[in-house]
Each structure stands twice: as C-alpha cells, then as structure tokens.
C-alpha cells in the first residue's frame with residue numbers, strides 16, 4: 001500500500017516532469033516541497049538561480065486551494081504570470097497597475113477556485129477588500145518571496161512586510177513558506193521573528209554560485225575598462241552595469257551607445273514610462289546592457305544575464321552579492337566585475353559621516369562598508385571570503401576568481417604607512433591643517449606645485465621622502481589604510497585624519513601588509529569570450545548553426561506573443577535541442593525544460609526548424 005506522503009511525493013515529481021519538463025529536483029527542492037505539501041512552514045535560503053520558485057510552485061499544484069504569493073515586484077508580476085501560463089499553470093495577480101475589469105476577472109477566478117497561484121503585493125494584503133476576498137476562496141499556502149524585505153537593517157526594507165505576521169493569526173491553518181536569496185544568519189533570525197515563522201523549518205542552501213567568476217580590479221579609467229571587458233569577453237551579451245549616481249548612469253549609457261554597445265539607462269530620476277519601457281526591452285530583447293542604479297534588479301529573473309559590472313563600490317557585501325547574483329541564473333559561465341579605487345573609499349566614508357540617522361545607524365553602515373572593503377582588499381580567494389561572510393566557512397579556493405587566477409603579490413607596507421601617517425600627523429600638529437589624499441601624496445613625492453609652495457609644505461620633514469613608490473602605489477597605500485581603519489576621512493572635503501589605530505603603526509607596534517598595485521591594469525585582451533559566444537563555440541559547427549536558428553525562431557515567437565524569449569525556452573534547453581537534434585515529439589519531450597504544455601504548443605514548430613535545411 002502507498003502511504004499518503006509517498007503518494008504526494010510522487011505527485012510532486014510528476015508535476016515537475018509533466019508541467020515544467022525537468023527530470024529531477026535540485027538540491028533540497030524535494031525536501032522543501034514535501035515539507036510544505038505536508039502542511040509545514042518553511043524558511044528557504046537559496047542563492048539566486050538556485051530554484052526557489054519551484055519550491056512554492058510545485059506545492060501550489062499539489063496542494064488543494066490557491067497558493068497566494070506575496071511579492072514586492074509589481075512590475076514583474078505580469079512576466080511571472082506569463083511564464084506560468086506558458087507551462088499551462090493557472091496564475092493571476094492583483095496589484096495597483098490593473099484596471100477594474102482585469103481585477104474582477106482575477107478575483108472571480110480566485111473565488112471559483114480556478115487559479116493555482118495568485119500574486120499579491122504586500123500592501124494589498126493589508127487592505128480589507130483583499131482580506132475579505134481571500135476569505136471567500138480557498139488558500140492552499142502562502143509564499144512570501146524576497147522575505148529579506150522584512151529586515152529593517154537590510155538594504156531592501158519594505159514597511160509593508162512587517163504586517164505579514166498577521167497571515168499566521170488570520171489564517172493559522174495555512175502553511176507558509178518564506179524565501180530569500182540574501183541573508184546572513186542575523187538577518188535570517190530577524191526574518192523568522194518578524195514573520196512569526198519561529199516554528200518553521202529552515203532550509204539553507206550553499207550560497208556558492210560556481211558559474212560566476214568574481215573579479216575586483218583597480219579603478220583607472222572605469223568606462224574604458226568596462227568597454228574593454230564588454231568587447232573582449234562579452235560581445236553581444238546581456239548584462240547589467242551598476243553606478244552609484246543617476247548622472248553617472250546617464251553618462252555611462254551614452255558612452256556605451258557611442259561606442260556601439262546596445263545600452264539603456266535605468267534610475268529613479270527617469271519617468272516611470274521610460275523606466276518600465278527600458279526594463280521591458282532588457283527582459284524581452286537579446287543582448288542588451290542595462291546601466292542602472294541599484295533601483296534596478298530585484299526580482300529580475302532573466303536567466304541569461306552574462307555579466308554584472310560595478311563601476312562604483314557597493315555599500316555592503318549583501319548588496320554586492322545580491323546584485324552580482326543576477327548574473328548566470330541559467331548556470332552558464334558569467335562574470336561579476338567591480339572596479340574599485342581610492343575615491344570610492346573616500347566617497348563612501350564621507351557619505352556615512354554626513355548621513356542622517358543616529359550613531360547606531362552610522363555604525364551599522366560603517367560595519368557593512370568595512371566588510372565590503374575587506375573583500376576588495378583581500379589577497380585570499382574572493383569566493384572563500386564571500387562564503388565565510390554568509391556563514392559557510394571551510395570551502396577550498398575556487399580557481400574561478402581573480403585572486404585564484406592571478407594571485408596578488410603582497411609587500412610589507414609598514415614603512416610606507418608610517419611615512420604617510422606621519423605626514424598627516426605633521427600637517428595636523430605642526431600646522432593645524434588637514435588635506436585630502438592627493439596633496440599628502442604630492443608632499444611625499446616631493447612635488448613642486450602651487451599648493452605646496454603656497455603652504456610652504458616643502459619645509460615639512462616628510463617632503464620628498466616617498467619617491468620609492470609611484471603615485472598610483474601611494475594612492476593604493478592610502479586606500480588600504482582607509483579600508484583597514486588606520487586612517488580616516490573627514491568633512492565635506494574628504495580630508496585625511498588619524499584614527500586611534502594609527503598610533504600603533506606610527507609606534508611600530510603593528511605591521512601592515514599590502515596588496516601590490518599592478519604596473520598597469522592587466523589587459524583582458526587575451527581573455528576568451530565567456531558569454532553566448534562560448535555557448536556556440538562549445539557546440540559542433542552543425543549544432544552551433546542549429547542553435548542560432550533555434551534562437552532566431554525563439555526571438556520571432558517571443559515577439560509575436562509579447563513575452564520574453566526565455567519564457568518560450570531557456571538557452572540551456574535550446575542548446576540541448578541543438579545537440580540532440582530530436583526527430584520526433586517523443587524525443588523532444590525528453591529534453592530538460594520541455595514540459596507537456598510547451599511540447600504541445602511549440603513541438604511541431606521546433607521539429608520544422610530542425611528539419612529545415614539551411
């Protein structure tokens with residue numbers, strides 16, 4: 001005899017195969033699904049691309065009633081519903097962008113039990129109307145997506161998420177599953193408390209994203225460096241470029257376009273129509289580069305983002321990991337690239353110092369920045385450091401980050417640090433003056449310029465005592481001292497000042513090991529393309545040309561239906577079709593990503609594309 005749980009487990013696998021067209025569950029998807037199907041609460045932490053959606057979509061189909069999915073991503077609900085509709089799942093959403101008629105249709109479908117999933121914005125759940133609506137239907141489970149939005153210290157805090165603790169009080173019998181891709185153990189505890197998920201079982205996946213290559217390079221001419229990266233390694237690939245300010249988003253997008261890269265801007269200063277249009281194009285068209293502030297990206301589940309580049313330093317490791325995590329959801333090789341320099345440290349320290357909020361808030365910001373700086377300055381494997389930060393120590397060096405691929409040299413920078421710190425000390429003590437990094441470096445290099453002579457700084461005892469290092473190296477010294485808190489920046493002009501820890505270095509109680517600044521930024525010229533071009537290069541010539549034809553067919557079909565190309569099929573599925581070259585519907589149905597609905601809808605067209613001799 002089959003026990004009820006076995007029956008359910010096999011139901012889940014059946015749903016996975018027939019609806020989604022996948023052979024097997026990944027990681028602990030199966031365990032999460034079994035737990036939720038059986039009525040348990042769950043808190044799921046999986047990196048981006050790990051496969052969180054199926055953790056609630058499969059239970060939604062196996063359990064009786066409608067799964068209510070809470071998501072802050074109103075702009076993406078349509079795409080999520082389209083993707084489900086494409087595999088034959090009955091889904092709808094309610095949010096403020098809808099007209100009355102569309103809303104009514106979804107509400108009626110919900111009450112009649114004709115939906116499998118209903119997407120809601122958190123603010124909607126707070127309204128009486130929606131609560132009464134939910135009471136009229138049958139809820140199978142609640143899924144709370146992007147659950148880290150409930151964390152007040154986090155970077156995506158949404159006040160409406162705090163009210164979600166009421167789900168449990170109002171519908172105590174309905175299981176809840178909260179999901180997020182970002183959380184240190186402290187944030188995880190906070191999520192559990194605030195959402196009243198204290199009884200929930202925690203499922204924590206490895207945070208590693210082995211297909212992403214992490215690289216942090218010294219910033220010289222960031223736009224040119226970026227262009228070189230795109231030309232040498234990611235020609236024609238889709239990617240995201242993050243900048244700190246709206247102005248630099250606009251300038252960078254213009255620069256890329258002027259240099260023949262198809263790029264679009266995205267930031268909160270653009271009107272909402274332009275913003276929505278640019279996001280739509282990025283999702284729907286192949287190979288666009290989105291230049292954006294961090295206002296862009298949450299919930300963007302475009303699977304084939306081949307690179308994420310940062311032209312400015314992110315404010316925290318959490319932010320950095322979440323932003324870079326948008327690359328390579330499909331598991332194919334991708335790049336996370338960050339250009340970082342002295343000016344970033346000065347700017348961010350200054351921003352914290354002058355920010356509103358109490359001391360505790362500023363301390364919190366500083367702690368986050370320090371962790372980010374430590375990642376930038378490390379001479380260890382970047383991935384090992386990232387995973388340790390997320391509470392996963394003990395992994396081996398990855399072989400797929402810049403420090404593994406070209407181990408940085410270190411040097412004993414104690415004497416250099418002393419020279420610099422004593423310059424700052426002398427300016428302060430002997431002259432009661434404070435200056436920025438550039439001027440202090442000029443003093444050490446013994447430069448004769450107007451400012452030096454105006455202030456008579458050629459009379460300082462440290463004038464000209466630092467000619468053994470190049471200017472770039474001195475800037476590196478300042479940067480690393482700032483990163484380690486051995487030096488501070490102050491005020492609107494970002495002038496340098498000593499910290500308590502500086503004294504230890506000056507008194508030789510502490511040595512300082514530094515990363516060597518490269519002579520010039522390593523050229524990526526020799527680097528191989530890593531994006532879509534690699535997919536084709538790895539296929540045989542025949543399969544490569546099939547893949548291109550399938551992509552063209554997919555592009556045309558997507559356009560016709562007004563959905564993103566990946567809603568039709570992912571690159572990985574097309575690649576498999578091109579390699580296997582199936583000749584019947586039965587053969588085609590065995591390929592990962594081809595479920596019953598898509599087989600019925602696109603099977604014949606694909607076989608025609610395959611049979612067509614070019």
Ligand code: ADP
Pocket residue numbers: 022023024025026029046047048049050051052053054301303329330570592
């Ligand atoms: P997340 O929400 O965790 O970022 P998604 O749910 O978007 O990740 O899944 C990432 C990708 O992996 C999607 O393209 C999805 O279709 C695919 N995927 C998820 N689970 C499986 C599986 N068991 N087998 C094959 N592909 C899967």
Ligand code: ZN
Pocket residue numbers: 380381382383384397398399400401402403404405
């Ligand atoms: Zn590494």
